[in-house]
Amino acid sequence: MSQATQHTAQRVTPELYVEIQQFYASQMPLLEERRLVEFLETFTEDCTLEHVPFGWRFDGREQLLKEMSARRGDASKPRAEETSARRAREENIAYYDGLVYRYWFDRMLITPAEDGTVKVRYQAIVSMTDAQGKVSFEPTTVVEDVLVRENGALLTRSRVVTHDSAQWADKIHNPN
Amino acid sequence: MSQATQHTAQRVTPELYVEIQQFYASQMPLLEERRLVEFLETFTEDCTLEHVPFGWRFDGREQLLKEMSARRGDASKPRAEETSARRAREENIAYYDGLVYRYWFDRMLITPAEDGTVKVRYQAIVSMTDAQGKVSFEPTTVVEDVLVRENGALLTRSRVVTHDSAQWADKIHNPN
């Protein structure tokens, strides 16, 4: 199948396009501001979030809230010691302490399905700014979301984050 | 208020959405190309631009033009000595000399008000590419603009740039 044909099949109305842009522009700042309960209200109750390869899968808002509450830390605290995502989980370290992190999305490909769900594929990179203004970046990823509509509003039902580096979870996350 | 409700309230027509994207795509390259008078024509005469925390506030096109003319420098000149934003102001250094800077915006949340003004919230990061091709990034920020319509065209009436690092103005801006 040629790309041209594929492109035509992925017809998205401007209204849906804008709604989805506004959805992410509302959703992701809640995570960045550590407003975790509100962030998870933009996911369905039975949502899933998965990191591949060699990562973790979380089922439902409750599991996600527990994980995020333990890991997302506090921008106003001192930075955590150097650690990786894997070790942070094993040793229960809030490895985003002392960091303002921001998600940068691009190349959003929106594919509505006949059942009313919407697949959204995008690439993402996370920037981290520390108190002194030092900027670093996490390895790039490609994300695939499935959005569903409940009571008129879009919610994320599943998110699969594919990391571009297979060793992402063992990389030092916040090098000094 | 749940995020879902908030989302519904922020209804943006596709026409306005596209107009705003095109507005920024016209506005910001003028700053990057140091076409400062033209850049400021995309702001209202009585515009304000503020950097928080611990930054500066500029009132009106004239003040902004004076500040930007002194600071924005020339990409074709040699790079300025290492300095911070604060020291550059105190010692009148054109601290963008020798650098091509580009603004990267993301997560644009558009909120039209009943009086016809539009609030636009986004995150921004500035890349700097020097003559040798070295790339560095300024600390991340969150920006809140108020746009107004004059004679049919959108203009920026106010811009508040909140820096993610409280020490942003004292950071070495262009490390060698």
Add this chain to the structure above:
Amino acid sequence: MSQATQHTAQRVTPELYVEIQQFYASQMPLLEERRLVEFLETFTEDCTLEHVPFGWRFDGREQLLKEMSARRGDASKPRAEETSARRAREENIAYYDGLVYRYWFDRMLITPAEDGTVKVRYQAIVSMTDAQGKVSFEPTTVVEDVLVRENGALLTRSRVVTHDSAQWADKIHNPN
């Protein structure tokens, strides 16, 4: 001519805006995934791709395929030795070996012409993530595309990449 006037002149329908966003969201991942034949099917048969200043110009899909096949490498191979874009061409080095590269576009300014073609101007930066998760960035660029419609679908007829560093082609592309 004031910016405001220029802005009004660049009227883009929401349908075209979304179609163009989806076009790039389909096109560029093909390059990132090294699906070069499919990538080039999103260009016209007689397309041109040019890197300025001091770069190269390629004419037609066949020339482009030959160049890209030799240069784009394989993310699963070991990284190439340190080299520049210019030396990689002279010595026939696949200088993207061992790297996942992603294109980040911003500030897309869309200008439809009366003949049905569309000019699209944007800035771009390429991130490179290696197997260990190290992230680096190529120097920033500004890109000008001309899109045409063939059998209903958009295709890129020409792409001019203007590099923000005049020495981009001699920069070490993949520093260890």
